[in-house]
Amino acid sequence: MDTKxxxxxxxxxVIIHIDIDCFYAQVEMIKNPELRNIPMGVQxxxxxxxxxxxxxxxxxxxxxLLEDALRICPKIVLVNGEDLHDYRQIxxxxxxxxxxxxxxxxxLGLDENFLDATSLVETKLKSKHENITAKGHIFGNNENxxxxxxxxxxxxxxxxxQEIRDSIRHEFQLTCSAGIAHNKLLAKLVGAKxxxxxxxxxxxxSTCELLYQLQNVVDIPGIGRAMGDMLKNLGVSTIRELxxxxxxxxxxxxxxxxxxLIQNLSNGIDNSPVKSSGKPTSxxxxxxxxxxxxxxxxxxxxxxxxxxxxVLVSEDGRIPRTIKLTIRKFxxxxxxxxxxxxxxxxxxxxxxxxxxxxxxxxxSAQRLTSTIMTLFTKMVDVHKPYHITLLGLSFTKFLxxxxxxxxxxxxxxxxxxxxxxTNIENKNDxxxxxxxxxxxxxxxxxxxxxxxxxxxxxxxxxxxxxxxCFEADDCPSPSKLKVADLRLSSAxxxxxxxxxxxxxxSDDNSNSICCPPNVDAAVFKEIPKELQxxxxxxxxxxxxxKQEQKLQPVIKKPKTNTxxxxxxxx
DNA sequence: TGGGGTCCT
DNA sequence: AGGACCC
Numbered sequence: 001m002d003t004k005x006x007x008x009x010x011x012x013x014v015i016i017h018i019d020i021d022c023f024y025a026q027v028e029m030i031k032n033p034e035l036r037n038i039p040m041g042v043q044x045x046x047x048x049x050x051x052x053x054x055x056x057x058x059x060x061x062x063x064x065l066l067e068d069a070l071r072i073c074p075k076i077v078l079v080n081g082e083d084l085h086d087y088r089q090i091x092x093x094x095x096x097x098x099x100x101x102x103x104x105x106x107x108l109g110l111d112e113n114f115l116d117a118t119s120l121v122e123t124k125l126k127s128k129h130e131n132i133t134a135k136g137h138i139f140g141n142n143e144n145x146x147x148x149x150x151x152x153x154x155x156x157x158x159x160x161x162q163e164i165r166d167s168i169r170h171e172f173q174l175t176c177s178a179g180i181a182h183n184k185l186l187a188k189l190v191g192a193k194x195x196x197x198x199x200x201x202x203x204x205x206s207t208c209e210l211l212y213q214l215q216n217v218v219d220i221p222g223i224g225r226a227m228g229d230m231l232k233n234l235g236v237s238t239i240r241e242l243x244x245x246x247x248x249x250x251x252x253x254x255x256x257x258x259x260x261l262i263q264n265l266s267n268g269i270d271n272s273p274v275k276s277s278g279k280p281t282s283x284x285x286x287x288x289x290x291x292x293x294x295x296x297x298x299x300x301x302x303x304x305x306x307x308x309x310x311v312l313v314s315e316d317g318r319i320p321r322t323i324k325l326t327i328r329k330f331x332x333x334x335x336x337x338x339x340x341x342x343x344x345x346x347x348x349x350x351x352x353x354x355x356x357x358x359x360x361x362x363x364s365a366q367r368l369t370s371t372i373m374t375l376f377t378k379m380v381d382v383h384k385p386y387h388i389t390l391l392g393l394s395f396t397k398f399l400x401x402x403x404x405x406x407x408x409x410x411x412x413x414x415x416x417x418x419x420x421x422t423n424i425e426n427k428n429d430x431x432x433x434x435x436x437x438x439x440x441x442x443x444x445x446x447x448x449x450x451x452x453x454x455x456x457x458x459x460x461x462x463x464x465x466x467x468x469c470f471e472a473d474d475c476p477s478p479s480k481l482k483v484a485d486l487r488l489s490s491a492x493x494x495x496x497x498x499x500x501x502x503x504x505x506s507d508d509n510s511n512s513i514c515c516p517p518n519v520d521a522a523v524f525k526e527i528p529k530e531l532q533x534x535x536x537x538x539x540x541x542x543x544x545x546k547q548e549q550k551l552q553p554v555i556k557k558p559k560t561n562t563x564x565x566x567x568x569x570x
Numbered sequence: 571t572g573g574g575g576t577c578c579t
Numbered sequence: 580a581g582g583a584c585c586c
Contacts, residue, residue, distance in 0.1 A: 049572060062586095064571085081573090082573070083573090107575090108575090108576090108585060112585090221584085221585070226583060226584085280575075281575090288571095288572070324580095342580080
């Protein structure tokens, strides 16, 4: 067997793809049951983004223009779905629920989840060997069996999928569809075969049949418009054509990596793992608008967005450290999606952290607004006429708050019973090297073995835990908890241009990191290099501020919680 | 055509 | 910062 196809016969996993039926519409029908028996759609601006199945019977499709939808189905009742808040909340509840079945649950949008059920299946097979019957539809006519045992595993997978769908229905009154197969691609494709409130099982021997039912290469998830266009230029439009296209031609067009990826996909081969999603890495809002031409309108819209955004941040519970402003300029007819964005770091001290919420006091809100407007002027010359058709704000680089359930103490308690997704760290995140982690997610993230910290990190974690005891541990009043919500990365905050960590080291004439005189040298020695850097930067900044205050004794700067404070000797 | 997200370059 | 992809 040649190495290219070494995975073609690997059917060792059982993947379940769960797709909540017309998700937004279902949520709206839960909120208002009167919508259940009439054609209804969810509207965002001029688009009906989804609809219930009654409306679909009349010919309404996803993402249909309002005009067309009304023409096809004049009776359709439309609900505004521009604020995704409720959808988002229910979506995360469903994902959290799914995590009871497997630690590997990957979100895709708000309405889809992949679940790796392999170990669940193995467990089930050990205790049960009779009455194993496929649940739901089976795709294709299964003539030749595969002898690797996948048949049995996938069959058990279909039983599990049925259980999961039943439980989602009972817990949330939500119907969903599922696909069961040996990889993500196939699970997703086969799940689409029977749609509302059904499930479909694929045995590997029917893979080709499934693939050849697709009309075009862009029907394969992973091949989008850009690649589709390039493939068209290569004379490729069907799956079969992609399967048989000369690999060197494909390689020339896309590079070896991409070429192999998409040709594998065209053969139903997808080795990508189900990646645990954890918390979002960015939280943002957008508002498209007809015609914004005045600076006052811009500020107004941005303030509204910020108010809504703070609700989301507060619910999330982490402190963001960068903000990004996105705009779309009116551009008569050129390419769509011509967005521009600018981002900058922000001080965590902007946020007032209470036990139950995160807020922006007025002064902070004003400061934030002004930094956002600075970003705006980097993209728009406000002295000339302009025309903005979209404004968006989003937060990234979150700092974990180390209290409550996600605290380090609960980490050591090994309290691993199905945590809510909002408390789960990216423990499977292999893309982030330890040195790139923020200091306070450092000890919680990147632990490869389920929930056990690796030996190296334990030492550091214990140090942090000890220090925490000094400050707040025994009396977690809101004011004390605030001490734990540290203000970090002063150096990055000071420099207005976002710079790499490499660059931010050299913002002073002294590049070397020292232990500040007021910090316990033994502790300092044990913490990671980057953390040392932060502490040292805090110290330097404090010294600089003292200098400034000597020059301007009138100005009183509010005392901030710095990382340095955290490590100060008593 | 919306209002989100993720990862890679 | 933008571009690809996903819903």
